[in-house]
Amino acid sequence: MGKSPCCSGVGLKRGPWTQEEDKKLLAYIQENGHGSWRTLPQKAGLKRCGKSCRLRWINYLRPDIKRGEFTAYEEQRIIQLHALLGNRWSVIAAHLPNRTDNEIKNYWNTHIKKRLTKMGIDPITHKKTHNLSSSNEGMMNLSVIHHIAQWESTRLEAEARLAQHPKNLSAPHNKNSNENVANEDSFMMKPSFDILKAWQSGYGNTNNGAAQPYTLSFLESAVSMLAMRESFKTTATWSTGHAYDNVKNVDNIWSSQNDIVLQEDNKVLISEDGIGDVLLPGNVRELNIGEENYWGDFSFSNNNNPETLYSVVF
DNA sequence: AAACGTGACAACCGCGGTCGG
DNA sequence: CCCGACCGCGGTTGTCACGTT
Numbered sequence: 001m002g003k004s005p006c007c008s009g010v011g012l013k014r015g016p017w018t019q020e021e022d023k024k025l026l027a028y029i030q031e032n033g034h035g036s037w038r039t040l041p042q043k044a045g046l047k048r049c050g051k052s053c054r055l056r057w058i059n060y061l062r063p064d065i066k067r068g069e070f071t072a073y074e075e076q077r078i079i080q081l082h083a084l085l086g087n088r089w090s091v092i093a094a095h096l097p098n099r100t101d102n103e104i105k106n107y108w109n110t111h112i113k114k115r116l117t118k119m120g121i122d123p124i125t126h127k128k129t130h131n132l133s134s135s136n137e138g139m140m141n142l143s144v145i146h147h148i149a150q151w152e153s154t155r156l157e158a159e160a161r162l163a164q165h166p167k168n169l170s171a172p173h174n175k176n177s178n179e180n181v182a183n184e185d186s187f188m189m190k191p192s193f194d195i196l197k198a199w200q201s202g203y204g205n206t207n208n209g210a211a212q213p214y215t216l217s218f219l220e221s222a223v224s225m226l227a228m229r230e231s232f233k234t235t236a237t238w239s240t241g242h243a244y245d246n247v248k249n250v251d252n253i254w255s256s257q258n259d260i261v262l263q264e265d266n267k268v269l270i271s272e273d274g275i276g277d278v279l280l281p282g283n284v285r286e287l288n289i290g291e292e293n294y295w296g297d298f299s300f301s302n303n304n305n306p307e308t309l310y311s312v313v314f
Numbered sequence: 315a316a317a318c319g320t321g322a323c324a325a326c327c328g329c330g331g332t333c334g335g
Numbered sequence: 336c337c338c339g340a341c342c343g344c345g346g347t348t349g350t351c352a353c354g355t356t
Binding site for chain 1: 340341342343344345346349350351
């Protein structure tokens with residue numbers, strides 16, 4: 001369409017913003033709103049192009065932006081959303097309150113991408129790329145296997161939903177972004193949120209130093225997780241006061257709510273008594289989590305219904 | 315202390331979609 | 336319907352801070 005480059009105008013400033021410029025932009029928008037970005041710079045007394053102003057506002061000056069390090073919860077959420085959505089940063093950002101798409105994109109490129117690669121996971125496809133040979137091989141493999149299984153699961157579910165309701169696939173870059181997100185929440189995003197519930201109870205320790213338990217939820221998956229089942233096959237009777245009371249004889253022991261606690265020293269305490277909440281001496285197993293994969297993963301299956309497999313993420 | 319390398323992230327660029335005349 | 340202006344997105348680059356040699 002032959003558009004002129006936005007920031008090539010004569011006399012327009014480029015590069016890092018000064019405090020003075022920030023003040024001018026902030027003051028103008030707080031007073032008048034941004035209106036047309038094209039005309040804003042002149043009105044605000046800035047020698048910048050509208051595009052540059054918009055970017056500065058959206059990615060830096062906006063008052064509702066949350067800055068600082070990403071929490072483990074946010075990181076997990078990014079990974080899961082990326083597995084489902086790919087590089088649709090704006091959609092991913094819509095599900096991480098107060099984070100910008102640019103910030104998430106940068107964080108992905110500089111942190112998460114490298115970590116996944118190191119774990120032997122292709123950050124684009126979320127599939128395993130090679131065998132691991134680190135000292136944490138066992139744990140790393142579990143993590144990788146689960147990551148892949150989870151990705152496959154979300155992908156298959158999303159595809160199934162798409163096949164059932166193709167017309168519901170909203171067009172990208174909808175002008176009305178809120179509407180767009182709402183559609184995805186109720187439709188495309190559902191599998192992802194099922195998984196994400198696992199992290200919603202918080203992370204690590206509380207302010208007073210007490211261990212904070214996780215609230216776990218489970219995603220039924222049709223994906224074969226044989227490798228993981230073999231690794232952790234221990235038959236135990238499982239009975240809890242929680243939502244899965246009716247499930248007995250679970251292959252693996254990690255199953256009820258509130259009985260897994262992540263400690264600061266990268267270990268996980270697991271209650272074997274199935275009571276949850278209270279980790280009684282003698283009924284606790286200690287489990288090392290790989291140095292960087294605090295999404296250390298486990299699954300268990302229900303012997304009464306071998307077809308039903310669950311994934312647990314913490 | 316200087317040069318160099320690396321990581322983090324802010325900022326820019328070009329493309330495609332949307333809207334209004 | 337067409338076309339140009341505008342906006343928003345994702346990929347890429349630039350800049351700075353910090354660590355290492």
